[in-house]
Amino acid sequence: MSFSIDDHKFMSRALHLAKKGIYTTAPNPNVGCVLVKNGEIIGEGWHEKAGEAHAEIHALKQAGNNAEGATAYVTLEPCCHHGKTPPCTEALIKAKVSRVVAAMIDPHSKVAGQGLKQLEEAGIFVESGLLEEQAKALNSGFIKRMQKRLPYVRCKLAMSLDGRTAMASGESKWITSAAAREDVQHLRARSGAILTGVGTVLADDPSMTVRLDGFDSQPLRVVVDTNLSMPADAKMLREHGKTILMTCSADEAVTQVLTDAGADIHMLPYCNGSVDLKSVLEQLSDMHINDVLVETGATLSGAMLQAGLIDEIIIYMAPVLMGNNARGLFALPGLDSMQDKIELDIIEQRSVGQDIRITAKVRQLN
Numbered sequence: 001m002s003f004s005i006d007d008h009k010f011m012s013r014a015l016h017l018a019k020k021g022i023y024t025t026a027p028n029p030n031v032g033c034v035l036v037k038n039g040e041i042i043g044e045g046w047h048e049k050a051g052e053a054h055a056e057i058h059a060l061k062q063a064g065n066n067a068e069g070a071t072a073y074v075t076l077e078p079c080c081h082h083g084k085t086p087p088c089t090e091a092l093i094k095a096k097v098s099r100v101v102a103a104m105i106d107p108h109s110k111v112a113g114q115g116l117k118q119l120e121e122a123g124i125f126v127e128s129g130l131l132e133e134q135a136k137a138l139n140s141g142f143i144k145r146m147q148k149r150l151p152y153v154r155c156k157l158a159m160s161l162d163g164r165t166a167m168a169s170g171e172s173k174w175i176t177s178a179a180a181r182e183d184v185q186h187l188r189a190r191s192g193a194i195l196t197g198v199g200t201v202l203a204d205d206p207s208m209t210v211r212l213d214g215f216d217s218q219p220l221r222v223v224v225d226t227n228l229s230m231p232a233d234a235k236m237l238r239e240h241g242k243t244i245l246m247t248c249s250a251d252e253a254v255t256q257v258l259t260d261a262g263a264d265i266h267m268l269p270y271c272n273g274s275v276d277l278k279s280v281l282e283q284l285s286d287m288h289i290n291d292v293l294v295e296t297g298a299t300l301s302g303a304m305l306q307a308g309l310i311d312e313i314i315i316y317m318a319p320v321l322m323g324n325n326a327r328g329l330f331a332l333p334g335l336d337s338m339q340d341k342i343e344l345d346i347i348e349q350r351s352v353g354q355d356i357r358i359t360a361k362v363r364q365l366n
Helices: 005-021 055-067 088-095 114-121 132-138 140-148 178-189 198-204 252-260 277-286 298-306
Strands: 032-037 040-046 071-074 099-102 125-128 152-159 164-166 193-197 220-224 243-247 263-267 291-294 312-317 344-352 355-362
Touching (some): 005 040, 005 055, 032 055, 040 055, 088 114, 099 114, 114 125, 132 140, 140 152, 152 178, 152 298, 178 312, 198 220, 220 277, 291 298
Parallel strands (some): 071 099, 099 125, 152 312, 193 220, 220 243, 243 263
Antiparallel strands (some): 344 355
């Protein structure tokens, strides 16, 4: 399918608008829409908040009666089912737009091509696939949850130039600069849940909250705690936000103490002596969590990596050396030869203050 330079320009604008909802639309996808007539934008919008009007509705409202005969550029196929809001396909048909260009097909089972089909049956010319990869990258979590019943998992790590994350004693504050720590707040803000292990809680007593001006809601905090070792006075149980403990322990007395302290306890099956990690992610998917940020130590992050449960690794590398006795990034037992290595595709490198942020996707493990 051939698209013009103008098609690319207007879809790029729609993608730019979609990004504005990155902190507020979950569990819905980020979507932008641009209405164009005679080569000029007559309306535009983005999905601003879950449960509220979709991008197409904002754009149509801005265009008013002028929408008739216009082309709608949408970063995701318009919905065709009744949810918290009416179908966007009905609004586009009623407005008498003449053409709809979607960047990608909606993976939701209630749409999945039916939206474009409905528009086409109403006499609207439809096309899809324009800047599809960019659109998919914008909604990687939503897409994975729809297709695999799993959230998209990012693992955040801070390390020295020689690949160390903590001194042998466990001391790790602070490897990276204030700028890098500020950048992490944005990673947290775009995540539906922050996942850590009870070992990290016992060692650091972290809050795992978003500390950004004007950001009021908090991601779900999830602790993998096989034997219910979580202290009842942990910061995560005392501070704003919900904390879930994923455990295999049936100790009723401890469960009651932690529940009284504010924890939400979920029982999961064992797997190799620990909580089944895939079951953790499946539960989060069932709770409509699109994106999970893993902030934990080498043991849990290594186990998740070897289980094929991490999609993306984000490393903040500081210009410091910590020595060969310090702790490494991942605990990865069984990597004994070069053929066992885990391969990554680096997709971005950028400076954050004095540090370097490396973003890499994990190649599928065999």
